[in-house]
Amino acid sequence: MQKLSLNQSLQQRLSPQQIQFIKLLQIPTAELEQRIEEELEINPALEEGMDMDDRVKDEYEEDDYGDDYDEYGEYERYEGLDVKQYLDQDDYAGYKMYGDGWGDDDRDVMPVVATSTLAESLVQQLGYLRLDSRQEAIGMQLIGSIEEDGYIRRPLRSICNDLAFTQNIYTTEEELTSILRKVQTFEPAGIGARDLRECLLLQLDRKDLNDVEVEIAVKIITDYFDEFTKKHFEKIQRRLDIDDTVMKEAIRIITRLNPKPGNTGNGDSTAAYLMADFIVTNNNGKLDVILNSKNAPELRVSRSFAEMLDTYDKTDKNGSAQHKSIKETVTFVKQKLDAAKWFIDAIKQRQQTLLKTMKAIVEYQRDFFLDGDESKLRPMILKDIANRIEMDISTVSRVANSKAVQTDFGIYPLKYFFSEGIATDSGEDASSREVKNILKELIENEPKNSPLSDDKLEKMLNKRGYNIARRTVAKYREQLNIPVARLRKQL
Secondary structure, three states, X not given: OOOOOOOOOOOOOOOHHHHHHXXXXXXXXXXXXXXXXXXXXXXXXXEEOOOOOHHHHHHHHOOOOOOOOOOOOOHHHHOOOOOHHHHOOHHXXXXXOOOOOOOOOOOOOOOOOOOOOHHHHHHHHHHOOOOOHHHHHHHHHXXXXXXXXXXXXXXXXXXXXXXXXXXOOOOOHHHHHHHHHHHOOOXXXXXXXXXHHHHHHHHHOOOOOOOHHHHHHHHHHHHOHHHHHOOOHHHHHHHHOOOHHHHHHHHHHHHOOOOOOOOOOOOOOOOOOOOOOEEEEEEOOEEEEEEOHHHOOOEEEOHHHHHHHXXXXXXXXXXXXXXXXXXXXXXXXXXXXXXXXHHHHHHHHHHHHHHXXXXXXXXXOHHHHHHOOHHHOOOEOHHHHHHHHOOOHHHHHHHHXXXXXXEOOEEEEHHHHXXXXXXXXXXXXXXXXXXXXXXXXXXXXXXOOOOOOHHHHHHHHHHOOEOOOHHHHHHHHHHOOOOOHHHHOOO
């Protein structure tokens, strides 16, 4: 027999205003302007310019618009503002949220001119081949299978199945390979390769094959690719029976090839750049922190919308059936006014949170901001700043994400200032960034024909007073994108 039971639970849910603030907080300045433009477009109650005067603010904030929406005033009072065009919008009944920002992927590059995407360029080149409709469809499918780095990793058999199921084109791997060879002649060189080996060979094929060094480079990739990837150069040299000069030149030719032909700089039709969200200046030892002016837009609630609702509240409500359409109008106006006020408040709260967080970071890393010496960076984690500003760690994380600060020494992502601590012989903690810089310096100055192993690097760092384990050395080396000693070896 089933039993009915009643359970009581306590749940915490975010309000729409809180969600809006979170989304606005984590987007960078470069994206904030676009977000504001979107809001201005969808909300006629929001306008650019200085805030309303105190009288209008007070009247709106009282939220005293009357509770009885079953009775309506005269419709002629609202003819001065055409709101019918907005009543047909899909977002009439609610409020929309937009954009989560750039995420974990920090695109801190300078502005670039982007003409067309890689796919558009390849499609244009495909049109020059004068293929029939069937071959062109197969070529389009192959181009669509090319990933961002320029490779086709999907098996040809799977692409054959895709063509059969989606376009009713039945082909063989042989025919697919034949058209793929044509695509692989496109620019950039190496495009459409199925692996690194094929990518390098496609690029070498465009060089002068009568050149001895180029011919040797082709043989190395064709017959000794595994040995090449493991940098067993002496073994390759013995088998090919060539001297050091030819070997070094062949290796130089190979290492100058592009392992990722898809990353040509034109793969994104939008220009991404690093824009400073904060500006820190040193005025005779006093560090001043200000927000980028784009973080403080001048927004206001529309006076006409506020007065419209106020006028309705003061009119005689006769309840006539012919005026019932005004109910939708008033409901719409009320929603847009609320949304505009929420958005303005969220922008102001964003400004306050950003400034509060940045000031705490500057205070914590004061020595660095005074002279820009990286060795003076203190170990700092999100919790350190969260405790100082008495906010949650997630809030600090959102502020640090995709944000940058302009200093007298350059522009730095905020994430640059967060690092772990490494214990030293003096009993103090050193920033992991400081240890990484020393590690990078040791590797740059190592003998090229006998690179330092992680064990040797560990001992050298320990001698300098840094209590660090070999596995930590390996972790920092990988974070610096430095390969293991065997792969760093040069002739």
